[in-house]
Amino acid sequence: MRFTLIKDIKNDSLMSPLIKGFLIFALLYLIADLFVKQHGFGLFSHAINATLFGDEELYIDAISEASFLEFWHTEIFMSMMLVFTLGTISIRLSEASRVSILLVNTLFIAAFAALASLALAFYLDPVFVELYVAGYFVWHLCALILLLHSLVSIYRA
Amino acid sequence: MHRAYRVLIIYFMLFSLLLLLSGAMIFEHKIGFGIAEVQSYYLGDAERFIAPKSFNGMLKTLLPHLFVFGLLWFVASHFLRFTAHYKRAVWIALSLFWLLAIEALSPFFMLVHEAFAFLKLFGFFGSYVAFLAIFYLLLCAQKE
Numbered sequence A: 001m002r003f004t005l006i007k008d009i010k011n012d013s014l015m016s017p018l019i020k021g022f023l024i025f026a027l028l029y030l031i032a033d034l035f036v037k038q039h040g041f042g043l044f045s046h047a048i049n050a051t052l053f054g055d056e057e058l059y060i061d062a063i064s065e066a067s068f069l070e071f072w073h074t075e076i077f078m079s080m081m082l083v084f085t086l087g088t089i090s091i092r093l094s095e096a097s098r099v100s101i102l103l104v105n106t107l108f109i110a111a112f113a114a115l116a117s118l119a120l121a122f123y124l125d126p127v128f129v130e131l132y133v134a135g136y137f138v139w140h141l142c143a144l145i146l147l148l149h150s151l152v153s154i155y156r157a
Numbered sequence B: 001m002h003r004a005y006r007v008l009i010i011y012f013m014l015f016s017l018l019l020l021l022s023g024a025m026i027f028e029h030k031i032g033f034g035i036a037e038v039q040s041y042y043l044g045d046a047e048r049f050i051a052p053k054s055f056n057g058m059l060k061t062l063l064p065h066l067f068v069f070g071l072l073w074f075v076a077s078h079f080l081r082f083t084a085h086y087k088r089a090v091w092i093a094l095s096l097f098w099l100l101a102i103e104a105l106s107p108f109f110m111l112v113h114e115a116f117a118f119l120k121l122f123g124f125f126g127s128y129v130a131f132l133a134i135f136y137l138l139l140c141a142q143k144e
Helices: A015-039 A045-053 A065-093 A098-123 A128-156 B003-031 B035-043 B055-082 B086-110 B114-143
Strands: none
Touching: A015 A065, A015 A128, A045 A098, A045 A128, A065 A098, A065 A128, A065 B003, A065 B055, A098 A128, A098 B003, B003 B035, B003 B055, B003 B114, B035 B086, B035 B114, B055 B086, B055 B114, B086 B114
């Protein structure tokens, strides 16, 4: 959080390359996350439903509660750390512009809704899978926009 | 502090609460909240066909948790620096540090004696109380 205290962060000889590096890693993580989800848990509701509740036609067993909880627990931590760090950097680089604050708020709310609805889908009603999918793609899209905007603004400085 | 950062702290608390909730659900599902259940989970129970946890297995669980505990403790506690009561809040942050250390390392103490199972529960519930206390102080600071 030290970077929140440095005045001209975009032209700071140490902080500027550090933030660029972080943003590039975060971008790679976001892209890799899509591929990993596609090949494992599922990206869209049909595949996620099959993972969570099984599919007799495809001979897929439902995920166990222990495995689900471990997956959910890990997802919460990874997502919160990414959106939190990205949100802080974006607000700092955009000097808290209205658009960036709106995007950061959407990022947090969508990520939280996605994570919460995943558990609601598993324990309450499969219909929450649709909310999870919507939240997942909204927060990934917001994160992507914030990442690219931050990268452009720091390279232009 | 800029208003945007205050909002970020609230979001951080919401995500942390969700993380704590999922942690409690895993604990309840896999181990259980009784001393006998903690002993059975780590040391095994022939009557319930539960195999004891191996030293390597415990290390594999410990490894990511050490990093996550450290990071979460640091991030949550360092926000107290921006509150008016931060000098008085130091003891909560330090208590949380030791409670998290006890929670993480107590399974290894159980290898010495099964009575140390109470330390696992003490560390678990104590760290939750300390986290909630920090979040309460941060919420109070939002009104200042």
